[in-house]
Amino acid sequence: MQGLKTQVQALKDQNARIEKRLDRLELREAVRSRPASSERKPKEEVPSLTVVRLKPKPNAAPKISTSVEVVEPMSEELEALSPPPQEPERGDEVDLAQGEAIFESGVAALKTGNVAGGVDRLQSFAAQNPKHPKADNAIYFTGVGLMGLNDYEDAATAFEKLISSYPASDAVVEAQLRLAECRARLGRTAEAREAYEKLVREHPGTAAAAQATARLATLKEDRTAQAPKEP
Numbered sequence: 006m007q008g009l010k011t012q013v014q015a016l017k018d019q020n021a022r023i024e025k026r027l028d029r030l031e032l033r034e035a036v037r038s039r040p041a042s043s044e045r046k047p048k049e050e051v052p053s054l055t056v057v058r059l060k061p062k063p064n065a066a067p068k069i070s071t072s073v074e075v076v077e078p079m080s081e082e083l084e085a086l087s088p089p090p091q092e093p094e095r096g097d098e099v100d101l102a103q104g105e106a107i108f109e110s111g112v113a114a115l116k117t118g119n120v121a122g123g124v125d126r127l128q129s130f131a132a133q134n135p136k137h138p139k140a141d142n143a144i145y146f147t148g149v150g151l152m153g154l155n156d157y158e159d160a161a162t163a164f165e166k167l168i169s170s171y172p173a174s175d176a177v178v179e180a181q182l183r184l185a186e187c188r189a190r191l192g193r194t195a196e197a198r199e200a201y202e203k204l205v206r207e208h209p210g211t212a213a214a215a216q217a218t219a220r221l222a223t224l225k226e227d228r229t230a231q232a233p234k235e236p
Contacts, residue, residue, distance in 0.1 A: 101137070104130065108139040115150050124150040128163075141167055141174035148183055161187035178204070182213045185220065198224050 114123030131143040148163035164184040185200035
């Protein structure tokens, strides 16, 4: 019976990983298919406040009687009225529900074409909430969005941060694939080849490894085509 429960849980975990990967692939295709500006949009300005002048009331305010003697409360009474000390807050980190909402708003911005806005939200969220369960995915989607903006240098930096800071993340394998792609687009062919080879070596049998193998063949063909011909 215990063995059956273990198998069922393993299947659930596998399905969850597959769903996350499908979400990542769907978002990446959405970012690639939508035209996006190569520059980030400036942040929205806060609207200026309108000054409202209040007219004075015709009747003067009633006078307050000062004949009553003011009695200072006893220290024991003040202590009884004082609220109990509260636990210190967790810095600027948001709770799980708030973090989930911020993460989803960033992802939604990427899907609807506001790539620059989505990148800014996800980047800020991941920086301020590094321990949140969605922080690793926020960094991954930041990299995907930056690739959609043709900013391959910053995208590579995002993927490198994900790989180094969250080595156990389920997004690491695809981050390695995207990192190699960024390096290839930046013209750093040797680094791209090294990243592809590392992916194939460390994660054999995965869909990402199959893509990396195909990309390696392309890189080899390019290197052969660019090699000088012998006289």
